[in-house]
Amino acid sequence: MSDRLKVTGLILAGGRGSRMQGLDKGLQLHDGTALALHVLRRLAPQVGLVAINANRNAEDYAAMGAPIVPDTLPDSPGPLAGFLAGLEQCTTDLLVTVPCDVPMLPIDLVGRLQTALDEEGADLAMAATREVGDVRLQPTFCLMRIGVKASLRSFLADGGRKVSAWTTTLPNAVVVFDDLAAFRNVNTLADLQALPRIA
Secondary structure (H helix, E strand, O other): OOOHHHEEEEEEEOOOOHHHOOOOHHHOEEOOEEHHHHHHHHHHHHOOEEEEEEOOOHHHHHOOOOOEOOOOOOOOOOHHHHHHHHHHHOOOOEEEEEEOOOOOOOOOHHHHHHHHHHHHOOOEEEEEEEEOOEEEEEEEEEEEEHHHHHHHHHHHHOOOOOHHHHHOOOOEEEEEEOOHHHHOOOOOHHHHHHOOOOO
16 A cells, blocks of 8 residues: 555535635635635545545535535534544545645645654644744644544544644644745635636
8 A cells, every 4th residue: 555545635625714705615716616626636646535524515515526524513613623524534544634725735745744744753744834934834734643533532522623722732743845835825705816827
């Protein structure tokens, strides 16, 4: 089994789109293609299989050719609920999560995270970017071992919601990516309109 086949990719599209007038962010079009489909096309070659965490418009997401994994917790408590839903369905050793609104994500994302995970003996590895000399974590770009499921379930049961607050409770590795543009995300309709064409 190759390293790639040990990884399930999960596209996080379960948010409420509150900063995008309630629109389903992953289904918004850029260059005529839904943002989540751009992400799927960049992530799929890096993993064994891809699923989409979505809590509405399941048929539209399913049409992209990936299984749909809805949150198992009520009231859409954020990205960590998507992490947990993915871990509960994951049949591979590793799960990598990426948001649905970053259509230019790095094509070497998973490989670099997996190398750091193995070399540092960590439970999870996350991406970071360098901005004006500072390193900024990008914790929704996270590769984790399926053994972290119990830790995450407990964290959520105790009311935890912030991704970075949970990741710091576990042995973790951070991988700094120099291409800041690859992590450019879409929070608003203005952000969507300002996105450059995707090569």
